Every structure is written in structure tokens, then in C-alpha cells.
Amino acid sequence: MQLAKVIGTVVAVCKDELLTGIKLLVIQPVDSAEKSIGSPIVAVDTIGAGAGELVFYAKSKEGAFALPDPNACTDAGIIGIVDQIYRDTGEVEL
């Protein structure tokens, strides 16, 4: 899985029937400091994420497992919305 920021939505009328009714979101993969990693990708939304939210997604076939039909054709699926990130910066706070 990887962290990502939701930056947009995709509307596609003509698509595989297994993707009917599935929300497609444009997400930008980020690291824990919210710095962009690579280019944005399109992922199916299985959790109800919205624009601007920090989410995490599963790549490959696992991205489809959370959809109503796990055989749907997708290679990335949003599976959770991040509330909080705890990061060890290596510094000791006094």
C-alpha cells in the first residue's frame, strides 16, 4: 500500500461494465511528509474518499478486492482514509 492525496475525479461513460457505479479518483502518491512521489494515477474508490483527503491505496489486483465485485478490472483501489500519521523523525523532543 502507499499514501496518496486525492486531487481530482474522472468521469467515464464508456467503460467496462464491472466498473459501472464505481467512483474513479485521481490520486497523487505521496510520502509521509506529503511530498509527491512520481505521477498521479487513477484509482477506484471503495471507501468514500473526497478531494483533498489523504488516503492509502492498494496496488494491483488487491485494489479491486474491496469492490462489490472483486473481479473488476482495476490496478489501484483506495482502501482507507488517513486520520493521523505518526512519524519518527529521529529527533528527541524535550
Add this chain to the structure above:
Amino acid sequence: MILGRVVGNVVATQKNHHLVGKKLMIVQPVDCHGKNAGSEILAVDGIGAGVGELVLAIGEGGSARIVTRTENLAPIDIAIAGIVDSISFT
């Protein structure tokens, strides 16, 4: 499998039900000398790893689900499968 250092964790209330009760750790992949290699990943903890530890992560869905003892349709593609004690070269 990949070597990585656990650098943090993520808290998420709203997530797939297969992930409930599972720890989500931020793992920075490293090379065999401990230097950062590539971008951070988010792995489900199957072993009880903590922040700062050097771990072995499995980046393949089938094995990741086995190590986290989850069902076949759990959307898990990376899991921590071991804590590294030492690495030696011949």
C-alpha cells in the same frame, strides 16, 4: 522480499473492514547497508514490529495475506513478515 526501516505508523478510522485491528506501518525501503532506497511504502504489520526497527517486508499480495492471517479477499499487498537481527556478507 524487501528490507526496510519502520519510520512511523498511520491511524485510519475509515478503512476496509479487513484492515480493522491491523497496524499500518510506514516503511522506508533500505539497501543492505541501511541506506534509503526508493520511496516509502505502507505495510500491514504481521509480526509486531516497532518504529525504528529493520524489517523484512513482503511485496506480493498472496503471501502478504498469509503473513497477516487475513482472508483471501483482504486488499493487502504489502506486509511485514520479519524483524531483522543481523545481515552478514560472505
